[in-house]
Amino acid sequence: MKVPIGEGEVVVSLRSRGCDIVGSPIQVKLEPFQQHRGLAFAAHHAIARSSLVDKPIFILVAIDDGADNIKDCLDALLEHTTAPAELILLDDATSDKKIVDVLADYRDRAGVRVVRSEAVLGFALSINNGIRLAGTSDIVLLSPQVRVGPRWLEGLKLAALSHPRVATSTACSNAVGPFSVSFPDGVAAAQPSQFPGQFQRSISQTSAVLWPASPAGNSNCSFIKRDAIDDVGLLDEIAFPNGRGAYEDWCFRANRFGWTHVVDDRTYVFHASSTRGVAGAEIGVEQGLRLVEERFSEYSTLARAFAEDRSVATIKYNVARTLSARAISSAGYPDVSILPRVLFCISSRSGGMPLTDRDLLAALMGRYEPWVLTSDGNSIQLHRFAGGDSISDVLVETELLRDPITLTHHWSSEYDEIVARWMTKHAVELLHIRHNAGHSLGLARAAEALGVPTVLAFHDYYSVCPTIKLLDEEGRFCSGQCTTSSGECTPDLWPAAQAPPLKNRWVRIWRSQMAQVVSACSAFVATSEAAKTILKKALVDLPADRFHVIPHGRDVSKFHPPRTSGDRSGPFRILIAGSISVAKGRDIISGILDADSSRRLEIHLLGTIDPHGAYQRESFGELAKAIQAEVGGVFSIWGETDCHTLTELWAAGLPVIGFEFGSVAERLRSSGAGWIVDHQDARKLYEEILRISEDASGLDLKRQAVARWQEGEGVHNTTRAMADRYDGLYTAVLARRRLSARARGHGAMETATQAVLVSRGAI
Secondary structure (H helix, E strand, C coil): CCCCCCCCEEEECCEECCEECCCCCEEEECCCCCCCHHHHHHHHHHHHHCCCCCCCEEEEEEECCCCCCHHHHHHHHHHHCCCCEEEEEEECCCCCHHHHHHHHHHCCCCCEEEEEECCCCCHHHHHHHHHHHCCCCCEEEECCCEECCCCHHHHHHHHHCCCCCEEEEEEEECCCHHHECCCCCCCHHHCHHHCHHHHHHHHHHHCCCCCCEECCCCCCEEEECHHHHHHHCCCCCCCCCCCCCHHHHHHHHHHHCCCEEEEEEEEEEEECCCCCCCCCHHHHHHHHHHHHHHHCCCHHHHHHHHHHCHHHHHHHHHHHHHHHHHCCCCCCCCCCCCCCEEEEECCCCCCCHHHHHHHHHHHHECCEEEEEEEECCCEEEEEECCCCCCCCCEEEEEEECCCCCCCCCCCCHHHHHHHHHHHHHCCEEEEEECCCCCCCCCHHHHHHHCCCCEEEEECCCCCCCCCCCCECCCCCECCCCCCCCCCCCCCCCCCHHHCCCHHHHHHHHHHHHHHHHHHCCCEEEECCHHHHHHHHHHCCCCCHHHEEECCCCCCCCCCCCCCCCCCCCCCEEEEEEECCCCCCCHHHHHHHHHHCCCCCEEEEEEECCCCCCCCCHHHHHHHHHHHCCCEEEECCCCCCCCCHHHHHHHHCCCCEEEECCHHHHHHHHHHCCEEEECCCCHHHHHHHHHHHHHCHHHHHHHHHHHHHHHHHHHHHCCHHHHHHHHHHHHHHHHHHCCHHHCCCCCCCCCCCCCCCECCCCCC
């Protein structure tokens, strides 16, 4: 008895002559499968090729009068083809006006060619002409009855890369002979052809990535390497004039040249049975396959061995189980929770970012399935986010690096290949790099090689300089333009001993490396216009049309109304929150206190230097109310990219004093809910604060501006609103990759209709 390999247990029924055997059914524990070594090779080979110009793949669709519902096939292709590709529609002198009219609608689309023959050529000759049109590119054979789903082409291509001598990779389907896995009872009636994307995504997310060898591919949906075509030649159009058996014959010829074929168990396409057919088609199939058996004596033996292969049994079991689990509603519609997976690359070294990361991931749940990648430079972990308090809820994969990542050794091919393997195994569709400290700078390039688009976020200035805050050795904010003093700057997230001389020297190398990261990304996000301006000036290759500003969103549980006017007794209370480091104004605060010899001010600190005790962000407003502060202070001496503390102070009803830096100044200026003051001279700053404290009408105006902020941006810029913006960005990034996104008459691909092919060898 053969049972599939995998995880967990299965129930096995034992029957003899139609009757259950005593003791049946029984529980059988499955044997865990070993990770397919082809997955590691495919990841390595894909990354190795990423530095080259990746030629488009040519998808050949041979269309005759037997083609039914061709529009469904083409629409699915345009929607779900996201790898670089051109589509060649081989119209074999169709006489059906419906088919002719449909093809006419696609003639002017970028990346699509319609090639019509004057006389009927047959499958083999049509495909051979298409292969010639494809030049030196790889090709895909696709039946007009097939409906593809998300990342179908990326899946087939990666399976073909699983070994240097793989000639073809063929998708699983519901109706492709030995490659067939039928839909469970009750699902077929719901016309799953309407939902190829849902079923394909579900299969790719649950696949064991076995890629078993097969004796031949199947022309319904098969990827063919150009190297194999060059070695083996074209289809035999003489022996197989109607094409039936021509592709199987080519595959067996390839076997004798030392090539092999694999089944891509990550790609499942739906084959819609035609309601009509070409006269004699079934007879032609039988004759063609009989000729293949006559030519290749090993045909029956190899076919039988493939049918009995345990890996094939595993694929069929996994696919059937996945489809059964997904078809849960009474109408047979697929489970809408089959969501695209987004991998978030985060750094555990980057201050308060984990809270923001968690806010975003939690708000995106239900639209995407968030996964999290963490690294400390020594080991990598892959987690599935389940919506809990920790951003790394469920540990799925972990691996120790042989060579740790350091500041000057920030590229790691070892890391890249491990993560590429994980992204493939777990069917990641988009990568969002929130921060790349501790990670390989080659991550975006590795994702690009797999056809996974990357969104790169800038939550500090790490991409400009390892100091991340752009403060020089004297605490001056340089805005990314190195100061002229002779001292050395110190990196924030790495040991100082690892850093070469940065200022005006190695920082140039650093930015050239970051330019390579930028070149592999599809979109970029800053959290403020001020940060975007600095980043664009330092990283000149950042494309303006793909650079977006999405501020952090916050869910404020309670807004505290600003204080009303009235006589104040005692000192003027200022509340300053956060980790009060030098960068956050520790020395500024000391200078103010030194100047306040008459004790007219009272500065309260909530944070690391904290006489009031630690606080949770949900309790900030109540603590501020208890302190009875008049105003808040954000005394950062660098251009913060965003500022949660500013949001918290406004939510607590406090107008804020800040400096002319980054997003703090930008937000103070746009809201009017505070004052921008000069911090250069402690005595003058102290006097300016006293002036503010004595200006009752001015305080009232700022408090009114705080109230307006609370009623506007404060209540509307929630984590959901932030997630809406990211959702829109992800959708746009993914949509730009589609063949359908190339507007009519635009794009680099040729759109003109090809010349008529009249006879054999016309092209």
